[in-house]
Amino acid sequence: MPHLSHATVSRKTRVATVAALLGASLAAAVAMPSVAGAAGGTVNLVAYSTPKPAYAALITAFEATPAGQGVTFAQSYGASGSQATSVVDGLPADVVNFSLAPDMQKLVKAGLVSSRWDDTPTKGMVTDSIVTFIVRKGNPKHITNWASLVKSGVRVITPNPFSSGSAKWNIMAAYGAELAQGKSKAEARNYVKELLAHTTSQPTSASNALEEFLSGEGDVLIDYEDDALYAQRKGEPISIVTPPNTILIQNPIAVTTSPSDPTAAKAFEAFLLSTAGQKIWAEQGYRPVLANVASQFRFATPKKIFTIASLGGWTKVDSTFFTPGTGTVATIEQSLGVSTAGG
Amino acid sequence: MVDLATRPSGPVPAPAVPGPRSGRSVRLLGRVGGPGLVVTYLSLLVVLPVAALLSHALSGGLGAFWHAVSQPEAVAALKLTLWCSLAVAAFNAVAGLVIAWVLVRDDFRGKGVVNAVIDLPFALPTVVAGLTLLTLYGPDSPFHVDVANTPVGILLALAFVTLPFSVRSVQPVLAELDRETEEAAASLGATPAAVLRRVILPGLAPAMLAGAGLAFARALGEFGSVVLISGNIPFKTEVASSWIYSLSQSDDLSGAAAISVVLVATALVVLVGIGFLRRRFDISEAA
Numbered sequence: 217m218p219h220l221s222h223a224t225v226s227r228k229t230r231v232a233t234v235a236a237l238l239g240a241s242l243a244a245a246v247a248m249p250s251v252a253g254a255a256g257g258t259v260n261l262v263a264y265s266t267p268k269p270a271y272a273a274l275i276t277a278f279e280a281t282p283a284g285q286g287v288t289f290a291q292s293y294g295a296s297g298s299q300a301t302s303v304v305d306g307l308p309a310d311v312v313n314f315s316l317a318p319d320m321q322k323l324v325k326a327g328l329v330s331s332r333w334d335d336t337p338t339k340g341m342v343t344d345s346i347v348t349f350i351v352r353k354g355n356p357k358h359i360t361n362w363a364s365l366v367k368s369g370v371r372v373i374t375p376n377p378f379s380s381g382s383a384k385w386n387i388m389a390a391y392g393a394e395l396a397q398g399k400s401k402a403e404a405r406n407y408v409k410e411l412l413a414h415t416t417s418q419p420t421s422a423s424n425a426l427e428e429f430l431s432g433e434g435d436v437l438i439d440y441e442d443d444a445l446y447a448q449r450k451g452e453p454i455s456i457v458t459p460p461n462t463i464l465i466q467n468p469i470a471v472t473t474s475p476s477d478p479t480a481a482k483a484f485e486a487f488l489l490s491t492a493g494q495k496i497w498a499e500q501g502y503r504p505v506l507a508n509v510a511s512q513f514r515f516a517t518p519k520k521i522f523t524i525a526s527l528g529g530w531t532k533v534d535s536t537f538f539t540p541g542t543g544t545v546a547t548i549e550q551s552l553g554v555s556t557a558g559g
Numbered sequence: 560m561v562d563l564a565t566r567p568s569g570p571v572p573a574p575a576v577p578g579p580r581s582g583r584s585v586r587l588l589g590r591v592g593g594p595g596l597v598v599t600y601l602s603l604l605v606v607l608p609v610a611a612l613l614s615h616a617l618s619g620g621l622g623a624f625w626h627a628v629s630q631p632e633a634v635a636a637l638k639l640t641l642w643c644s645l646a647v648a649a650f651n652a653v654a655g656l657v658i659a660w661v662l663v664r665d666d667f668r669g670k671g672v673v674n675a676v677i678d679l680p681f682a683l684p685t686v687v688a689g690l691t692l693l694t695l696y697g698p699d700s701p702f703h704v705d706v707a708n709t710p711v712g713i714l715l716a717l718a719f720v721t722l723p724f725s726v727r728s729v730q731p732v733l734a735e736l737d738r739e740t741e742e743a744a745a746s747l748g749a750t751p752a753a754v755l756r757r758v759i760l761p762g763l764a765p766a767m768l769a770g771a772g773l774a775f776a777r778a779l780g781e782f783g784s785v786v787l788i789s790g791n792i793p794f795k796t797e798v799a800s801s802w803i804y805s806l807s808q809s810d811d812l813s814g815a816a817a818i819s820v821v822l823v824a825t826a827l828v829v830l831v832g833i834g835f836l837r838r839r840f841d842i843s844e845a846a
Contacts, residue, residue: 297808322810376791378805416708417790418797420804424787427690432699433707540809541630550631553794 256286257477259484262303263313264296264382264467265423266443267343270500274488277496283483295421297381303328303472310475311485313342313467315382317530320468333470342469342488343442344503346521347389349457350429350437350444357435359457362393365436366410373434374411375425376418378540383422385465386438387545388533392522393461409548430454440465441516445501458516464523467502609823616816627817632793633802637821640799643710644778647717652771654718655725656763662726663733677726680719685783692716693788708790713798716784721774728770729763736762765837772833776826 263271271291278284292299292307296315300322303309312329314320320340323329334340351359357370365372375383390411394404417433419425422443429437430452444456469488475481487493494504495512504510527533537544617624627633662674680688692715694700697707706712736759744754782800789796799822806815 379808420786431693549793
């Protein structure tokens with residue numbers, strides 16, 4: 217029934233759009249056939265939290281294209297892991313965009329996303345980014361590379377990798393950066409341990425971490441480049457230091473198996489991956505996944521950018537490093553906890 | 560929408576209560592319907608969710624349950640949460656009494672405002688409270704008080720969110736307290752300290768205990784206000800609710816449920832224990 221209401225109100229005024237959004241979010245619980253007609257329809261967008269401002273720009277631009285005319289959006293943003301769990305638990309979702317691939321795998325397991333979701337020209341990814349350092353304006357602690365994070369007196373903030381799935385990128389960037397410098401796996405693990413010993417705060421999410429850093433906590437915040445650029449655009453008193461070795465962050469996207477309006481959902485996904493869409497992503501601080509767009513923008517150029525695949529891929533990394541209680545990182549936290557409790 | 564209005568509905572019960580006999584029906588509600596309604600409502604709202612939680616926690620068997628609650632990080636988080644909650648409940652029981660005392664016994668300008676301010680911690684979204692506390696008592700503190708990333712920060716956040724319980728449970732009882740008894744005791748030569756200990760506190764103890772119990776239970780599960788200021792460092796400043804959140808994010812939902820069950824059980828034991836204590840107070844007072 218909310219279906220009816222939004223079919224009749226689409227396009228026209230903003231008020232109507234809001235009404236439709238409300239209606240659509242109610243409606244999508246019920247599987248329904250697509251609305252006939254060239255344009256219109258509703259897209260339930262479920263994404264992780266950082267691209268929210270980017271989507272505001274992207275949706276406006278999409279609605280100005282022929283395919284996007286009259287399409288209304290119901291948007292939901294939150295921690296990547298929570299969002300994936302919510303979709304599995306029934307949150308209506310047509311287009312999903314997560315911080316990291318394992319969250320997409322949760323939907324594959326639940327049969328909500330095709331197992332061939334990454335079989336696309338961009339390997340299922342819609343944006344890239346890198347792990348970078350946010351420091352106080354002017355870089356008073358002279359942070360230049362990973363080694364400077366573990367100098368004495370440097371206080372590091374990185375979100376807790378068990379509560380913020382996306383913070384796993386930070387840990388793997390630290391680990392992989394050591395390997396990239398020719399260190400052994402044991403040495404790399406040891407570096408991660410030193411790094412975690414320098415953390416004065418491990419907030420539950422990336423956005424909490426930024427809040428804390430901006431409220432004066434810590435000397436270095438390990439964060440995604442897009443988030444750092446966003447904070448800089450907002451005029452926050454920070455500097456960005458790109459480490460010489462870092463990881464390529466790859467954010468997956470997919471259309472779910474039975475979207476409420478397949479035409480609209482696919483058109484939106486196509487727009488996000490189009491030249492026009494990728495330009496907007498780039499303006500918002502994300503590294504485009506299309507080479508021809510990437511070449512038009514100037515992003516920081518670290519000496520080496522490695523991928524999660526080079527570290528064995530997410531499935532392996534997840535179980536080795538991030539299994540609660542037994543994974544490498546859990547073991548490290550435990551040894552740090554025990555050593556400080558004893559000392 | 561339209562459907563709803565036109566759909567032939569089931570038999571509509573006739574208006575149950577004819578006007579003149581409403582008095583009797585209220586009594587009937589009290590005797591039969593009341594408990595039934597209460598049980599149904601409580602079941603839907605409290606018992607069912609807790610039962611679901613329990614079954615979730617035990618979905619992997621007792622072994623998995625024990626494994627989840629005995630993990631070192633879980634134990635550390637539970638210990639920290641327990642002692643912080645106890646400390647805050649005890650501290651706020653005293654602070655709440657003092658505040659309630661001032662509000663009931665003293666008259667001053669702006670008393671209405673102060674009275675209203677007490678409830679603000681309930682109105683403020685806890686994450687906002689956490690952020691505000693961090694700004695005021697973090698590294699950029701205008702008062703140069705930096706308790707961020709320490710257990711003191713946790714205590715501060717918990718004291719903030721539980722204050723209304725401590726004040727509001729004592730305040731009405733204090734207002735009802737018979738002042739003639741105090742005056743009689745004083746005129747018979749009791750010192751103010753003796754009056755407080757022998758006359759006032761025994762009358763207030765049940766209410767203070769009740770407030771402390773609520774504060775304790777609330778503190779056990781508090782998340783939003785604590786996570787920002789605590790620093791959330793495993794084994795040092797990570798509280799149980801935050802560990803639960805980590806588990807749920809790491810796809811270990813039964814582990815998360817297991818820790819939650821420990822929290823709920825702890826709260827239950829303490830609340831029931833306080834119930835016993837209160838009854839003892841009531842009896843000794845009556846005797």
